[in-house]
Amino acid sequence: xxxxxxxLCFVVLxxxxxxxxxxxxxxxxxxxxxxxQGKAEISSYDLVQYRYGEAREGEAVLIFVxxxxxxxxxxxxxxxxxxxxxKLSVLKMNQTRDFRTGIYPYxxxxxxxxxxxxxxxxxxFNLTSQEWCGHTFTQLNLKSRQDYKGKLYSYFEEEGDQDFxxxxxxxxxxxxxxxxxxxxxxxxxxxxxxxxxxxxFSHREFKAEEAFIRMVDISRDRSRMExxxxxxxxxxxxxxxxxxxxxxxxxxxxxIKDGQxxxxxxxxKGIKQIDYWKRNSLEDxxxxxxxxxxx
Numbered sequence: 202x203x204x205x206x207x208x209l210c211f212v213v214l215x216x217x218x219x220x221x222x223x224x225x226x227x228x229x230x231x232x233x234x235x236x237x238q239g240k241a242e243i244s245s246y247d248l249v250q251y252r253y254g255e256a257r258e259g260e261a262v263l264i265f266v267x268x269x270x271x272x273x274x275x276x277x278x279x280x281x282x283x284x285x286x287x288k289l290s291v292l293k294m295n296q297t298r299d300f301r302t303g304i305y306p307y308x309x310x311x312x313x314x315x316x317x318x319x320x321x322x323x324x325x326f327n328l329t330s331q332e333w334c335g336h337t338f339t340q341l342n343l344k345s346r347q348d349y350k351g352k353l354y355s356y357f358e359e360e361g362d363q364d365f366x367x368x369x370x371x372x373x374x375x376x377x378x379x380x381x382x383x384x385x386x387x388x389x390x391x392x393x394x395x396x397x398x399x400x401x402f403s404h405r406e407f408k409a410e411e412a413f414i415r416m417v418d419i420s421r422d423r424s425r426m427e428x429x430x431x432x433x434x435x436x437x438x439x440x441x442x443x444x445x446x447x448x449x450x451x452x453x454x455x456x457i458k459d460g461q462x463x464x465x466x467x468x469x470k471g472i473k474q475i476d477y478w479k480r481n482s483l484e485d486x487x488x489x490x491x492x493x494x495x496x
Contacts, residue, residue: 222320227382228445229318235446236292236317241266241478244449245471245492250300251456251463252307252402259300259307260496261467263449264477265380268293270314275325275342290317291324292377298398299496305333311398315377322347323374328397339397341371349394351407360404369409372396372428372437376449379426379441386426388414393428395435399454418443423450433457448472 223229241264248259269281270291278284296311308331315323327340335356341349351365369392378385393412400407411431419425419440428437438453454465471492480488 223318224320224381224385226384227318231445232317232381236267240474240476242446242448243473243475243477243492244469245494246451246467246469248298248300248467249465250298250307251465252300252302254458254461254463256464257300257302259298260494261299262295262297262494263376264293264295264297265377266293267291267317268314270324272324275314289319289324291315292317292380294373294376294380296376302332307332309398309401311373311396313371313373313377315374315381317381323371323377326371326373326397328401330401337401339400341367341397353407357404365407367394367407367409368392369394372399375414375426375428375439379439379449380447382445383416383424383426383441383447386414386416388416393430395430396437399435399456 244263246261246263248261250257250259268291269278269284270276270289271278271284272287272289278288281288291314294311294313294315298307298309300307309328311328312326313323314325322343324343325341327338330337337353337355337357337360339351339353341351344350347370348368349366349371351367353360353363353365355361370387371394373396375386391412391414392409393414394407394409395405413429413431415427417425417427422443423440424443426437426439426441430436434457436455438455440450440452442448442450449469451466451468453467456463456465471494473488473492475488477488
């Protein structure tokens, strides 16, 4: 009898552990009508990117789209209908930044993958950065709750190839959490890992920092996420529409370096919902003009 009770306990614990909590206070019927229609949302922005102590004009693009993801391998599923419980619905953000420093260009792309319906934080983040000196690749993979394992591959000798770990909210996750619903963004005092883009420019170690997050109304129809690091060196603003689907209108990153204020900013200029992966012929290039894309 004791063995049967023990077995029953294991079964009950297994059922409990397999249950996955849905995000609270999100109307997924409305959410799904927008995000599960087989299209991506593409927004273009005029970018002012501070680099090497000077403001550089460029262009940023945000691409948001839902995908079926593998829980185990943390990659996009090729055959989601065969994946069973391994399938996880995620909202993917690809953020690109293109700008020039003097004679040579920078091309950067940040990706963030965050569960849609299931409560929790981003499961994967990576960044590629290319410029004429060389290129780097950084990736974070979620191991449990907010514990991440990371890898950096860099052409810089002091950075080299390294492994690291961090337990924190990832700053780059906030974009997806806003798009799911702003109420999913933790507010108050929070431990945050600064953006992988900021780390690339600053070459700082991957270390969580104390920060304060709040949401403020900036107009009748727009809100702002304010992220302030306790060091006083950096503040991040993301402006978005108050109503669903909470579109990102622009952002600002303020960094105090050697007593000087460096402000990186982006302002939206175009938006389109489209299945862009099917629009790869020469006759589709007019769509770039509609999005006012230069790069």
